[in-house]
Amino acid sequence: MYSPIVSFAYLFGVGVLWGGTNPFLKKSTAGVDKIKYDSKIKTFFSEVKYFFCNWKYLIPFVLNQCGSVLYFFTLQNTELSLAVPVANSLTFVFTWIVGMALGEKPADKISFTGTIFGMILILFGITLCFLDKL
Structure with a gap:
């Protein structure tokens, strides 16, 4: 078993890789809805080609899988x-931070305040989980 500090460091890395790539994946899939063909099979393979030939999607996808x-x-x-x-x-937490850095805007001030409050509660809960394992 890893020590709790090492475990937290690895899990922090997981959170960064997952959360940091989500906004990029969302942004890079914007054009896929324009791919339409009469055949569902042709549409499917065209969408797969779109994803794997689009470096703006592929790099975040690979990092997410890492x-x-x-x-x-x-x-x-x-x-x-x-x-x-x-x-x-x-x-x-990292999805919100990276999304804000990329220019995503909250719906309103109440939504923004609620998100900040929720993230504080998340960090408090993580701290409690971590302290319980020490």
């Missing part, structure tokens, strides 16, 4: 009661 591999290996030596909440909640 996060999944890191998560898989981290789960082997980390308690599930720590791994799941930390990785998933940090994913939300």
Whole structure:
């Protein structure tokens, strides 16, 4: 078993890789809805080609999958009661941070305030999980 500090470092990396790539994946899939053919099979393969020939999609996708591999290996030596909440909640935090950095705007001021408050609660909860394992 990893020490809680090492586990947290790996899970932090998972959160960064998953959350940091989500806004890029969202942005890079914007044109896929324009691909339409009479045949569903032709549409499917055209969409697959669109994704794998689009570096703006492919690079974040590969990084996101690296996060999944890191998560898989981290789960082997980390308690599930720590791994799941930390990785998933940090994913939300980093998705919001990177989304804001890319220019995504909250719906209104109440939404923005609620998001900040929610992230504070997430970080507080992660701290409690981490302190429980020390």
